[in-house]
Amino acid sequence: MGDTKVKKTYAEINAKIKAGEVVVVTAEEMVEIVQKHGPVEAARKVDVVTTGTFAPMCSSGAFINFGHTRPGIKASRVWLNNVPAYAGLAAVDCYIGATECGEDDPLNRVFPGEFNYGGGHVIQDLVAGKSVHLKATAYGTQCYPSNQAEKMVTLQDIPWAVLCNPRNGYQNYNCAVNFGKKMIYTYMGALKPNAGNANYCSAGQLSPLMNDPLYRTIGLGTRIFLGGGIGYVVWQGSQHNPSVERTEGGVPMRPAGTLMVLGDLKQMTPRWLVGVSIQGYGTSLSVGLGVPVPILDEQMAAYTGVSDQEIVTQIIDYGEDYPKGKARSLGQVTYAELRSGEITLAGSGIPEKFRGQKIHTVPLSSMVRAREIAETLKQWIRHKRFVLGEPQTTLPSV
Amino acid sequence: MYSKMIILHFPRQALEKPLVCNLARDFDLTFTILNATINPKKEGMMVLELSGTPQHFKAGVQYLKDHGVEVESVGGQIRRVTEICTHCGSCTAVCPTGALSVKTPEMEVVFDQDKCSVCKLCITACPPRAMVLRPTNGSFKG
Ligand code: SF4
Ligand code: SF4
Numbered sequence: 001m002g003d004t005k006v007k008k009t010y011a012e013i014n015a016k017i018k019a020g021e022v023v024v025v026t027a028e029e030m031v032e033i034v035q036k037h038g039p040v041e042a043a044r045k046v047d048v049v050t051t052g053t054f055a056p057m058c059s060s061g062a063f064i065n066f067g068h069t070r071p072g073i074k075a076s077r078v079w080l081n082n083v084p085a086y087a088g089l090a091a092v093d094c095y096i097g098a099t100e101c102g103e104d105d106p107l108n109r110v111f112p113g114e115f116n117y118g119g120g121h122v123i124q125d126l127v128a129g130k131s132v133h134l135k136a137t138a139y140g141t142q143c144y145p146s147n148q149a150e151k152m153v154t155l156q157d158i159p160w161a162v163l164c165n166p167r168n169g170y171q172n173y174n175c176a177v178n179f180g181k182k183m184i185y186t187y188m189g190a191l192k193p194n195a196g197n198a199n200y201c202s203a204g205q206l207s208p209l210m211n212d213p214l215y216r217t218i219g220l221g222t223r224i225f226l227g228g229g230i231g232y233v234v235w236q237g238s239q240h241n242p243s244v245e246r247t248e249g250g251v252p253m254r255p256a257g258t259l260m261v262l263g264d265l266k267q268m269t270p271r272w273l274v275g276v277s278i279q280g281y282g283t284s285l286s287v288g289l290g291v292p293v294p295i296l297d298e299q300m301a302a303y304t305g306v307s308d309q310e311i312v313t314q315i316i317d318y319g320e321d322y323p324k325g326k327a328r329s330l331g332q333v334t335y336a337e338l339r340s341g342e343i344t345l346a347g348s349g350i351p352e353k354f355r356g357q358k359i360h361t362v363p364l365s366s367m368v369r370a371r372e373i374a375e376t377l378k379q380w381i382r383h384k385r386f387v388l389g390e391p392q393t394t395l396p397s398v
Numbered sequence: 399m400y401s402k403m404i405i406l407h408f409p410r411q412a413l414e415k416p417l418v419c420n421l422a423r424d425f426d427l428t429f430t431i432l433n434a435t436i437n438p439k440k441e442g443m444m445v446l447e448l449s450g451t452p453q454h455f456k457a458g459v460q461y462l463k464d465h466g467v468e469v470e471s472v473g474g475q476i477r478r479v480t481e482i483c484t485h486c487g488s489c490t491a492v493c494p495t496g497a498l499s500v501k502t503p504e505m506e507v508v509f510d511q512d513k514c515s516v517c518k519l520c521i522t523a524c525p526p527r528a529m530v531l532r533p534t535n536g537s538f539k540g
Contacts, residue, residue: 054484056525114522190491190523197491274484276525286484286525341502360490367505368485 004297006043010390013047013294017387024048024381026374027206027293027304034305043301048381048388051211052225052290052373053203055365056276058187059167059238060285061097062123062265065160066134066153068092073146075136079103080122087136091144095164096122098275098285111280112185118283121275123163126155127227128270161265163227163273167237169289171209171257172313175200175333175343177359179351180319185280189364191318195354198315198343201364204308204335206374208291209257211304213250215242215395217294223389224261225290225377228272230386231263233291236395243398249306253332254314257395261289272373286366290373292381294388308335315345339363401449403475403516403531404459407468408442417465418444425458426450475532476516478509482528489520489529 016022023046025033030049034042066078068091078087078094082103085094100119107113125132131152140147155161176199178184178191185191189199204210212218222233237258244256272288295301314329316322330349337343338361345357380386406418413436421427427450434444448455459469485507489498497513498520500506520529 055486112522116527189488192491199491274526277522277527278525279522284525286486339502339505341500362491363487363500363505366485366487 004299005040006297006301008047008294008296010294010388014387016047017381017384020382020384022047022381024050024292024378026371026378027051027211028371028374030301030304031205031307034301035307039298039302039305042305043295043298046295046301049211049293049295049304050290050374050377050381051203051206051208051293052288052370052377053169053207053365054272054288054369054373055201055203055286056187056278056284057165057168057287057289058099058284060123060163060165060287061095061119062126063093063095063162063164064158065093066136067157067159069136069146069149069151071146072144073136073138073149074141074144075138075149077137079133079135081117081125081132082135083117083119083122085119092136098123099282101283108280113280113282115277115279115281115283118275118277120283120285123265123285124270124273124275126158126161127265127268127273129154129156155266162262163231163265163268164262165237165287166260167239167258168261168287169208169237169259169291170202170255171207171213172252172311173201173255174316174327175313175338176318176322177315177330177345178319179317179330179354182319184319186318186322187278187281188318189362190279193319195345195357195359197360197362198333198338199362199364200313200335200338202311202313202335203365203367203370204311204339205306206367206370208289208293209259210251210306210311211293212291212300213246213252213303213306214397215257216300216397217296217391217394218259218291219391219394221389221391222291223386224263224292225288225373225380226261226263226268227265227288228269229263229267231261232389233259233391233395234262235260240395242396246398247310247312249310250303251306251311253312254329259289259395288369288373290377292377292386292388308339311335313338315350339367400452400455401447402455402471403445403447405470406442406444406446406462407470408444409466410440412466413440413442415465417462417467418446420461421448421458425454425461427454427458476511476514476518476520477530477532479528479530482526483507483524484526484528486525489524492519492523494519
């Protein structure tokens with residue numbers, strides 16, 4: 001950054017947190033502060049802005065070491081409550097992925113499948129303190145002779161468990177509409193035919209990466225709220241793509257940045273890691289994620305002042321285009337419009353017979369929970385329970 | 399496929415007969431018994447989920463009535479478990495009556511029991527399974 005009127009460092013902000021003098025507001029509260037006082041004054045007043053998001057995040061899972069058995073086993077296949085976990089790691093390590101379905105799940109054989117229990121549910125059961133049935137099979141070695149092991153485990157007696165999500169917190173996401181003639185069931189929810197509804201999934205002005213659109217303060221080592229505990233950003237997530245078209249304020253107009261995050265599963269809670277069943281699609285895990293954004297200068301204040309009126313996304317047809325691998329934009333809407341409950345399909349990209357049609361909008365990301373996360377993180381910082389982590393390197397930007 | 403939840407009240411004299419079993423045998427209907435009790439006066443009560451084609455359904459219900467069984471349809475038995483609901487909004491995509499809707503600007507999902515037609519579409523559309531059929535508890539009266 002060149003010359004700025006306000007300049008703060010992470011160390012200064014953390015000193016204020018420790019002294020109990022820090023000023024923290026949520027990203028929703030910051031919208032009004034910046035509108036009222038302008039970015040420079042807002043940067044002088046506010047030290048940290050907290051964000052939050054809560055939605056199904058499929059690229060999630062947990063590494064688990066379930067402890068050595070007697071006699072020993074080098075597990076080559078592992079199941080947790082009959083859901084397969086990946087076991088191609090050391091003897092008693094495995095990875096349970098959120099979208100893995102139970103071994104006997106009927107899947108989509110009777111369409112749309114219900115997907116009642118999968119990896120996301122196993123993770124929620126573990127953090128809820130429930131005991132989970134573990135089964136492992138092996139070919140047997142001289143050092144680990146067992147061929148099979150079975151036991152009930154709880155998160156408490158597992159030696160080590162880490163939530164490690166390769167892609168969370170998508171910065172912006174599509175608005176899904178079905179312009180086809182048949183009802184479809186997608187990872188974006190149920191979409192009625194003939195543009196019956198418009199589903200979207202972002203916390204908008206509260207969303208972590210919308211408040212630091214060019215990733216100036218987010219990267220390896222950023223300390224975050226994760227699943228109800230404290231976690232870290234460890235890398236850019238899969239599909240992280242900073243080079244998309246952006247608004248004047250730097251906000252991407254379609255899916256862009258993503259986060260890879262990690263944290264101690266033992267600190268997490270079932271309120272913030274919720275196993276979910278997406279009809280016709282599969283199982284997943286709804287993850288609560290919140291990132292504190294340090295207001296280092298007026299540019300960060302301006303970024304965090306972004307409102308739903310200034311954030312746009314693209315209308316994509318999930319009836320025909322998306323399944324074919326085409327995700328062309330048929331129109332653009334703001335999050336303020338989406339959150340009003342109804343949008344009007346407008347613009348030349350919209351198929352003619354639907355132009356002008358008003359359709360009902362469906363949020364898939366919970367604003368109620370996102371707000372609660374931003375508020376919780378604010379309280380943690382205020383009460384000196386949480387200090388900012390200065391990133392060692394920030395995420396790739398433009 | 400047509401599916402509906404009904405409550406059957408059996409008079410004393412109808413209790414002996416395999417009426418419900420005949421629904422499957424003679425009318426090609428399938429059923430799930432959700433609750434069944436016999437009171438001290440030896441009258442029976444049963445909550446059934448009955449499925450089949452609309453014609454078979456109608457004929458089956460008529461058969462029960464012809465044998466003195468009182469048939470009542472169940473209303474308002476869908477419940478939202480508020481501790482499980484995350485206010486994600488997914489259910490509002492399928493709810494045909496507007497019983498489930500998003501309140502703006504709070505973005506809270508509200509459930510208006512009075513508007514619910516008990517179509518049950520929300521049960522499998524709700525990702526964390528917060529929408530449930532109200533457990534019946536035998537306190538039904540004829
Ligand atoms: S049962 Fe049907 S009408 Fe009632 S809330 Fe669920 S979707 Fe709406
Ligand atoms: S889909 Fe389920 S969790 Fe989501 S708002 Fe509706 S009832 Fe609540």
